[in-house]
Amino acid sequence: MAKVKIAFPTEKGGLDDVVYDRLGRTPTFTIVEADTETGEILDVKIVKNPGYEAGSGAGVKAAQVIADAGATVYAGPNPGPNAYAALQYFKVKVIPGYVGLPVREAVKKVLEELRKEEQG
Amino acid sequence: MLDSKVELVVASGKGGVGKSTVTSSLAIVAAEHGYKMVAADADAEAPNLHIVLGVASWDREEPYYEGRVAYILEDKCTNCGVCAEVCPLGAVEEKGGKYWINPFICEGCITCSINCPEHAIRYKHRVQAGWIRLREKTKYGFPLVSGEITPGRPNSGKLVTEVKNYASKVLGGEGLLLVDAAAGIGCQVISSLTGAHLAVLVTEPTPAGFSDLQRIHRLTKHFMIAPMLVINKYDINEEFIETIEEYARAENIPIVGRIPYDPAVPKSMAKGVPVMEAYPSSPASKALKEVSEKIAGEILPKWREFRSKYKPRKPEPYIPLILHDTSRG
């Protein structure tokens, strides 16, 4: 079974919350672990984002939290230049979009996107 | 009129090219068109939208707290002076052998406290770093949210976030969120841009203006924001206009307005009145009205189409870091 951990920026967090419209200062991240073949959701964690409190460098701190949580995919609004570079360094794949969608739905779409790329 | 929240940011890189003039004109015209809207002044180092829009008093003023400032515990301090040596900004001042940390300089890094042999340095947390102010109804009908940094405090991206979040809350759902972006480069500008759907980039035809335009445009590409260009004081340098227009063509940025240099603008700013009101038949006023009508009357009602047409194809690859030896990973 192939698994993947996807990080979504969220306000309160959880599968029923919607994808937030910013990365650096999103209050939380919802980390969803899913089976890439069946799409089954195996685990859901909500982590606080230290970037939320940061005066500066929020995007980078947020990228750090995503990497620390073990996510290999980030899905949400486009990261800024510094956050983008940090995510690249941490080898986290960036799939932009899904703002406003419930996380549960976004997970399905992201898995689809990943499958398409693999077959690509 | 708008079935969801649409965020339009007016940005320019360095200040002084006429950003606030464009934002205030656009806000007034959008209000005339009947949009449900909120204006947000995210230029916290030098907020001046409220001055042009004739806001003389606020309905709500909330202090904004951020960061920390170091201070020395006098009874533990032995006046060794190590803190003064290591402070990267020279914030530790000495007078008659005694040391004091200047709170208007200190940014709260931990260097002095880590080096103090007596552990005599503490931090005051949640320092007041600014204000967030609300005027529920300007004389044009819409609310204005304005952020300001306390003099002496460093710039803050978080304050900009708070201003925009507050403005979104006041807007409450669908409508236009019009943001006057922070000037400069760095966190406060990045924070002004995230979440925006459309950007009005304001530039002037000078070498400095052009390089600022390129920089701010690159940032909008990162956030997949659909840009449009306004060239201010366009007649001060006819030769440079070519360069700017060529860049706009190559980058697929529609030019929505050209404002001539006009002494009526600084004159009206000195009075604290929008130029379209103070000198309605002056050349700049006419041009500003035209641009604002175009944006409020043509572009905004069909903003989704505008976005599909002018949004960047894909995010700009931009690696601002130096890669060190990565043999460990």
Added chain:
Amino acid sequence: MPPLVSFTGGKGGTGKSFIATNIAYLLGLERRHLLADLDVEAPNDHILLGVKELGEKEPVPIFFPRIDYSKCTLCGACAKVCDTGAIIMSKNRPPIVMPRLCSGCKACLYACVYDAIKPGARIIGFMHTTPVTIGESAFTLITGVLHQGEEHTAPLVHGVKSRALRRAREDSVPLLVDTGAGTGNSISIAIQYSDLVVAVTEPTPLGLHDLRAILEITRGLGMRTWVVLNRAGIGDSDPHRRLAREYGVEHYHEVPYAKEAVEAYVKGVPVVAYAPNSRVAEKIRELYDLMRPIIAG
């Protein structure tokens, strides 16, 4: 400490460089001195003084961490103490530094207990030293220029100001400082140790707003402050006069708007030299005479 007078004014365009360069010219008629232009994002004193080319330049470095990966244990302390988020690392990736976010505070250097961070440097800008001669007036202009793309002005302002202070002390000459626009901590650094702060404003609502911000800083620091209202006549200056009184400012001075000032700007000559008999030149000389006991030491 040599006598130090700084000129500041909030948002750009109020005329603090105009006042600073004219005072520098007048002082230069009497004695050698230093004028430091700390408007590091867009210095323009040299333009007002008609300097064709800035003089000798010296790079201004600030601390930048160099990571010794043979000693690094991936403990993460450096990333944790970094306030600006310039150091990033994760479980599988060693720490790296993002130069544009690093403000040179050295917290990482002191936080690493494995001696894996060594002091390095990176250049954030330049300091130019230019001898200025206008007629009988002679002095030295120091100009700080921040590298394009650098976000933090404070470290460069501190670097150039320290060098200017050292030089003024060594040569035993007075130091004049033109602080640059804004009201952030770069301004506080620029006016540090001033015997007198001259807050330049203009009779507009924006000018009033920025004047209040500057006076908040100087009052908070207990610094001797004067207010100069530049371009008097183009608008209502009563609020500014009242504000100055409210803050207990020692002296309030008005300098009129004059087309001679605009002409002098275009020519690149201080107006007191270009049009010495004009009213505006007279008022500036008056201001200088009041300042002499403080500056000329």
